[in-house]
Every structure is written in C-alpha cells, then in structure tokens.
Amino acid sequence: MSLVTVATVLAVLMLLVSVMLGWLADLKRVGGAVSARETRAAADGDGRTFYTSREDRAEAMRERIRRERRRRERARSASGTRTGSAGPTGRPGPTPGPDRPAAPPVDAPEARHRATLELGPGPGPVSEDALRAAYRRLVVAYHPDRVAGLGDKLQRLAEEETKAINEAYAYFKARLGD
Known part of the structure; x- marks a missing residue:
C-alpha cells in the first residue's frame, strides 16, 4: 500500500470515530430520545425546559x-396601602393601631x-x-x-x-x- 492510501484510510477512520463519538454524546445528552417529543419528555422529567x-x-x-x-x-x-387612603379596590386601607403599624x-x-x-x-x-x-x-x-x-x-x-x-x-x- 502506498502512503497516500494509508493516510486516506486513517482520515476516513478518524472521521467515522468522530461521528460516532458525537452521536454518542447526543444520545447521552437527550437520554436516548430519538424524536422531539421524547426529547421534550426527557427534558421535562429532570426539570429542564426544552424548546422546539x-x-x-x-x-x-x-x-x-x-x-x-x-x-x-x-x-x-x-x-402599599396607605392609612386612610383608598387602596387598589377603592376602599380605605387598614387602620393602624397599637398592634398594627401604618403600612409603607x-x-x-x-x-x-x-x-x-x-x-x-x-x-x-x-x-x-x-x-x-x-x-x-x-x-x-x-x-x-x-x-x-x-x-x-x-x-x-x-x-x-x-x-x-x-x-x-x-x-x-x-x-x-x-
């Protein structure tokens, strides 16, 4: 075999290994899910949010x-209801007393x-x-x-x-x- 052929075979093998490792990493990331629905379900299961x-x-x-x-x-x-002033409902706020301080x-x-x-x-x-x-x-x-x-x-x-x-x-x- 010539040196060019050996180099080409090694390059193809390295490319295949790289693709396989990327595929395995993706499988690990989504937990083996193969569809968007399964990926979303896997993400929902561990509390993460997945957007399609x-x-x-x-x-x-x-x-x-x-x-x-x-x-x-x-x-x-x-x-924020003030004493004596109308609150968000239009009614006066709570009246302050010794046990209830005025609201800020x-x-x-x-x-x-x-x-x-x-x-x-x-x-x-x-x-x-x-x-x-x-x-x-x-x-x-x-x-x-x-x-x-x-x-x-x-x-x-x-x-x-x-x-x-x-x-x-x-x-x-x-x-x-x-």
Missing part, C-alpha cells in the same frame, strides 16, 4: 415576564425592592442568605444572555429586569452593610 423553536423560547420568555410583572403589581398593591406608601423603596427580589411584603428585616439566594435565582432567570438570539425587544426587557434586580440587590446590600 426560537419562537417557543421567545413566547415562554414573554409569558414569564408578563407573569413577573403581574406578580410585582400585586405585591406593590398589597404592601406604595412607592416606598423597600417595598418596591422587596417585590423586585420576590422577598415578600413582610415587615421583618431581609437576611443576607435570603437576599443572596433571591438575587442569584432571578439573575439566572432574567439575564440578557439567555435571550441573546431572540430579538431586540426581549433583550431590552431582560436588560431592564436585570437592572431592576441589581438595583434592589444594591439597596439591600447597603442596608445590611450598615
């Missing part, structure tokens, strides 16, 4: 942002930042562990890199959410540092 198209992913991100905005609005309206105003920075970080409207102080956990969870969920290929509008929304999360985190870190 960019449009599915974009719609899921838009829906998550809508749900988050509705949740924040509910948290703001629930924690709607635009109070702490209530707004608590809603942003999903820390609840509770009157107690925020612990450093709860703050760190909430920050990491939300930054992972709303980071602009997660929607890098989904269009300018979603990227801007993700940037706004991330800025709000960072601002709320900085606010509570400053308070904890005092």
